Amino acid sequence: MLEQDQKMKEIVTTNEAVELLGVSKQTIYNYVKAGKLKLVYKDWQIDGTMRFYLEDLNLLKSQTVKPVGLTVLETANLLGVSKATIHQYIKNGKINASKVNFKGRQTVFIPEEEIENLKFSQKNASRKKSFFTKDLEFYLFGLYEIPNSNEKARIIELDETSDIVAKTNMGELLNKEELTSRGFRKAYEMKKASHSTKRGMISFQFPIPQSINAPIFGIIDSFYKYIGHQNMNLYLMNNSIKVEIKPIKLPYLDANIEQDFEILQNCLIDGKLSTRPGFIVFTSNQEQLTIFVKDSIKEKIKQIALDHHTGIEDITEKLLLMGLKEFEKNNSFND
Template identity: 35%
Template sequence: MSTHSQYIKTKEVAEILKVTVATVYKYVKEKKLKPVYEDSWQIDETLLFRPEDVEQLKEELTKPGYTTGDVAKELGIHPTTVAIYIKKGILKAEKQKYQGRELYFISEVELKNFKDRTKKTRSDSKQFYTRDLTYFLFQSYHNDSTHDFGRIVEVNDNDCTLVTLTGKEIQLSQDSTHGFKSQYKLIDKPYNTKKGYVKFLFPKPLNISHAIYETIEQLLVAAGPQNCKLTQTEDSILFEIKPTFIEINDVDLFTRMSTILKHGVKEGEVFIRHDGIFLKGNLVPLTIHVPKNFKEQLKKNAHKADMTLEEYGYTLMKERLDIKSDE
């Protein structure tokens, strides 16, 4: 038979769980924690609990990792941005039940690896080409004298790093190209006002002559840098482009690009035509009316997340409804 001294009082439970007494009563009401006697407070002036029940609840309440909010604070970004990284597979997370809710959790190891990856390889939409449009990420180069082939793998303000097929790294600048010339140049084309982006997620090839790099190069040249976004990690490339039609005259190039784009599309649609490839967005109009102060707050949050108001609202609705982009 158990004795009174073997049980734990409400205040002691609160100290063990590192919560308030009121929260303990909340757990009892939610049936997360069952007292030994439902009416013990009338006799003992406190509820009594079995130690094993308290320990079990403590384990259930222990966070299995970092939440999206924790990661957002750690990285200095908005929680919505973290959620986008998870959806796109840039940040690995596992959905687990915590305090009665299904939440995404990121392990300490994954967060550290993510920080390391983004420090070394992340290239955002403002950094994948130079200001004068001379150089851009994955731009191909040839050396007529050595017959060597290379591709730009890193872009800074006015210079860049080129890697050849043999693995040699070369710094290119306006003053020194080391005999390398590029067939393709960027043109500052007008901004495409069509809504949304067609999004692609590619594995990052080790071979710089791979068709994935060739495809991204062709899309950047055809659409213009203002109409594209590019983010890369150590093992993946996220490429976003405004809905557009890409005219392709080379049959072999057309075949390679068609295959790459069909396999890599994550949001939007790819239509293969006889004269080129049509990239179509899948956004449709949705009109809602909200209070003015509500809209202003959304604008502020969108700005913090480095997103347009439409992108931010769309992301929030996807998260709330748990809808995948390709559904």
């Protein structure tokens, strides 16, 4: 009798299972249907309730309680990069992670201290341009292809150490070694141009497309081919692509100009666009302002520009805007 009493204590009803797991009755039914929970009695309708062994429920509960740490998706969102980049970080040993049985499948979890260490290293990394490699062989979102085939790929991640992640038109993710060993080559050469002396920049913020053949990537290809890295900036910001280019008259095929002009117009942050037959014209909103300052002030501005890895004109404009905001807030000059 004692053995039978003990066995009865190890059996729970549907309502008790709901309370123990903290889920709805429908979820319990789904667990049974999916084979995640076994019934004590298959003819449970006689009792009017399903019954389960307590040890089975405890095992399921241990598998559905989230382990300590963050998933790959949570880590990617926190760091502002793609899931592919996090997988590459794990593969390359930049992040230590472990696989845990969670909700019935093997899931990667990353300790929070690992993420904090990576955030610290990113914060202290150089702010130099990092959307291309020094040898100009790889550039962010640039198009690559295998000659005499339909296979294509784009670089979807590129960091300051020149580590890359490429995505093929078949959805595969490749690192640099895999991309080159498969025979992928640049689909075009980036324009090698001297630094433009034209004033101002035209800025765009594009959503990141899912397809490597999306028109937005075609626009970025045109920037690379006709503007070059010396006269543009490209980086990821808030899960979007921020692009800044120098004023230019960009040649365009008549078949694409209407579609791409609409995309550019919708994603324009700063600057002006117009069209000419076979061209899209990009113009900045900047106008010349000439002032004279003490040489000591000029030296301070030059040093600030040097510290922030930018030009003296760009940093002067930023300082001027900061001063204007301060004046508008107080409506007076601070002596």
